[in-house]
Amino acid sequence: MRKQDITIYDVAREAKVSMATVSRVVNGNTNVRKDTRERVLKVINRLHYQPNAVAQGLASKRTTTVGLIVPDLTNLYFAELSKGIDDIALLYKYNIIITSIENRLMKEDQAIQGLLNKQVDGIIYMSDNLPEEAAEAFKRTDTPVVLAGTKSNHQEFPSVAIDYMKADTEALNLLYNDGKKNLALVLDDPDTVVNAENRIPAYKKFMADHNLGEGHIYSNIKDHSDGYNLYSQLRQDGIDGVIVTRDITAVGILNAATDAGTKIPEEMEIVTASATQIASVVRPALTAIRQPLYDIGAVAMRLLTKLMNNEEIDQKQIELPYELLKKQSTANK
Amino acid sequence: MRKQDITIYDVAREAKVSMATVSRVVNGNTNVRKDTRERVLKVINRLHYQPNAVAQGLASKRTTTVGLIVPDLTNLYFAELSKGIDDIALLYKYNIIITSIENRLMKEDQAIQGLLNKQVDGIIYMSDNLPEEAAEAFKRTDTPVVLAGTKSNHQEFPSVAIDYMKADTEALNLLYNDGKKNLALVLDDPDTVVNAENRIPAYKKFMADHNLGEGHIYSNIKDHSDGYNLYSQLRQDGIDGVIVTRDITAVGILNAATDAGTKIPEEMEIVTASATQIASVVRPALTAIRQPLYDIGAVAMRLLTKLMNNEEIDQKQIELPYELLKKQSTANK
DNA sequence: AGAATAGCTGTAAACGTTTGCACTTTTTGG
DNA sequence: CCAAAAAGTGCAAACGTTTACAGCTATTCT
Incomplete structure (x- = not known):
């Protein structure tokens, strides 16, 4: 096994110091005289010594x-x-x-x-x-x-x-100011804390504050095809503005809309609540809450x-x- | 520190066996009598003992x-x-x-x-x-x-x-059979082994075999904007069919073409040599060598x-x- | 019944480091 | 120049396991 030919002992022996000193050199401990440090370093280089991180982890109780x-x-x-x-x-x-x-x-x-x-x-x-x-x-x-x-x-x-609540509210406001009143929320998983305690309350509050009725929340829409398939439902429900948690899902809706000849953004506006690379490379590009x-x-x-x-x-x-x-x-x- | 309250010793003591036996139980060694095994397991469960993988790694020289x-x-x-x-x-x-x-x-x-x-x-x-x-x-x-x-x-x-060479050749053939004769190769990095020893030779051979001249190889085109910016050059060079190593780059070319009013695939065909999710969600969707x-x-x-x-x-x-x-x-x- | 064998268990030495402590050497300051 | 402090070094115990090896106890076979 070549795996660990040279240990701290080998270095210590060659450099004529104790393993403790080698350890100090390796760890940059200052309590080593300059010339011993150099002597040890020279041996380390010559033997290509590399500390065994597992042993270090065990002894120091830190694994980095x-x-x-x-x-x-x-x-x-x-x-x-x-x-x-x-x-x-x-x-x-x-x-x-x-x-x-x-x-x-x-x-x-x-x-x-x-x-x-x-x-x-x-x-x-x-x-x-x-x-x-x-x-x-x-x-x-x-x-x-x-x-x-x-x-x-x-x-x-x-x-x-x-601040998911604030971000969503701002996005809803954008849709609202664009004249869209039949707003929907499309969620991946309704039970996550972010959704249950931030996005859904923000949506409900916004709808109530603007007298927009109950609104529509669609749940468990997680990927491109979920989004694509949801589209007809959205049309049926008369949705004209939608916030979508995942951008890949939003792209699904977008593609379904395009395929159906629906004009985006004229007939339906889409905002994604989390933008990755994908949101910006599709056409039309997705308006998005850009999280850093x-x-x-x-x-x-x-x-x-x-x-x-x-x-x-x-x-x-x-x-x-x-x-x-x-x-x-x-x-x- | 709660980090490691209970060790194999604690289990051994409580179960009235040696640490060796505990170790055997933990590692599923068969040389343990049924009732001692059960006794040890009971203690393990009661104390919520969990082996320290770092110590295991040091002793066994395998870290899993x-x-x-x-x-x-x-x-x-x-x-x-x-x-x-x-x-x-x-x-x-x-x-x-x-x-x-x-x-x-x-x-x-x-x-x-x-x-x-x-x-x-x-x-x-x-x-x-x-x-x-x-x-x-x-x-x-x-x-x-x-x-x-x-x-x-x-x-x-x-x-x-x-087999990158075979795949690329097949893709080039597809373009060729669609009547495209001014074929280009768009590479991320010309010096990788895959490109230098597979894609480029495949391209050169194909061009030579079909009397299509020198052809055009564009290098260091790595992301969406590189692709987008390359587009005008492609047009200038009269390219009507292109193989692109990365799909995100291909999308860049595609978007530039769409923005310029170029008809895809009529005026230019695009194939990407490695398809991810992105290739299939853009519109028009990208023809691709789908690597598994x-x-x-x-x-x-x-x-x-x-x-x-x-x-x-x-x-x-x-x-x-x-x-x-x-x-x-x-x-x- | 006694010997041979198989099954089970414990002892203790690894594994390769870090680190507290004690000791020696050097430096500092009066 | 000496005492005290600081710097440098080594010793040995720890870290928590695995695993030869040896020994002991059942079981099997003749």
Whole structure:
């Protein structure tokens, strides 16, 4: 096995010091005389010594590894969040163990337990929803956790997100001012905290405030074909303006509308509540609530580094600014 | 610290056995009497004992962790590959450490060294290109490596991919049979092995075989706006049929064409050489070489599990079938 | 019944680091 | 120049497992 030919012992022997000193050199401890440090470094280079991170992890109880829990890697929403996380993790020299939980073999709490067994120093949780068992699992551990791009009604968990209620209200207002009065809300999952506690209340309040009646909420519309198939229902219900949680779903509606000869935005306006790359490359391009996904990820990871170092946190719930990006799926005024 | 309140010792004491026996129970070793096994399991459940994977890794020299090297998480091509990898990894109980190398702070060989230091049991490499230093790094280690969705001229590395040359030729043939004679090749990076040794030769050979002249190869066209901006050049060069490596780039060309009033596919046909979700949701939908990305990832991971178990491999270079999926960006015949 | 064998369990040495403590050497200040 | 403080170093125990190896206890066979 070539796997670990040279250990800290070999270096110590060659450099005629103890392993403790080698360890100090490796870890940049200042209590080493300049010339011994250089001598040790020379040996390290000559032997191509590389510390065994597993042994370091066991001895120091820090693995410089963080866990990422994500529902679906191929959902660009999470991919863009992950990118922000990854960049900051690299900066702070953390590795990332990624656990995808879309696969129903892997429940949230199992995923969490798996990460804890691997002794990750922290966890970033990105699923839209935080089931009770997952919250329990987090509460049982000392390992810090940050929610990224989502919210929980557990106020104890630090999170980074946008003000979904405000954003949705602003989007509804845009539609309303464009003269659309038969507004609908299209949701992926009605039971996530973001939807149940933010988007739905925002929608209901808006409808009530403007005397627009009950309105229409469509649930469990999750991908392109769901959106495509929903379109005829929307027409039947006389919808002329719609907010859609996922942009890929919005594209489905858009394509169905185009195929049916419906004029967008004249006859129907579409706004997506989370924009990825996709929203901007389809035609007509989608008006969108642009969440700063990369930044949410980056800030979440930065926050986690602080928690892992037991630094003081000024605020646990961070809200980043969003933008309402007007494109071709709403009136050009 | 609650981090590790209970160890194998605690279980051993409570169950009145040695830690060795507890270890055997945890690892499903059969050499344990039924009633002691049950007694131990009961204690494990009562104390909520969870093995420390880091200690296990150090003692057993297996971490049940594999490393993934990927250029860009937000590129759906790699995301879809990753999904296949992830599913099989879950099945075989491996965790995944993901390392993104798009960030120029992280070179390939550093990424590899980082994974090796973490003592991963295997590595899947997904970048389009395998730089010489990376190949060297792989050769120095015993840790098995599999290339997924890419090729290398290092035949010693197992890989899973499609026959790019054949696929491209078939696509060119489609354009040719639709009557397009001024064919172009649009590449992300001309120096990757896949492009330099497969796509470009296939293109040149096709052009020569059909007396179509030198042809036009456009390089370093990597994203939507690159594609969009390239369009006028294509027109200027009289191109009427084009193969594009990335689908997001193809969409850029498509959108520019639509904006310019060019009829697709009548005046120009577009085929993308790698289809993700995006290719199918734009309008007109893109004709594409559909690589079985999920399967490539899954097969690569399966292959890696065999290598990690020192099982015999019947073939190192695996080629999976692709499909030429005709959509609206080529003639409907 | 006694020997051989198989099944079960415990002991203790790894695995490759980090780190508290004690000790020695050097530096500093009066 | 000496005492006190600071800097540098090594020793050895820890981190929480796995796993030879040995030993002990049933079981099987003749």
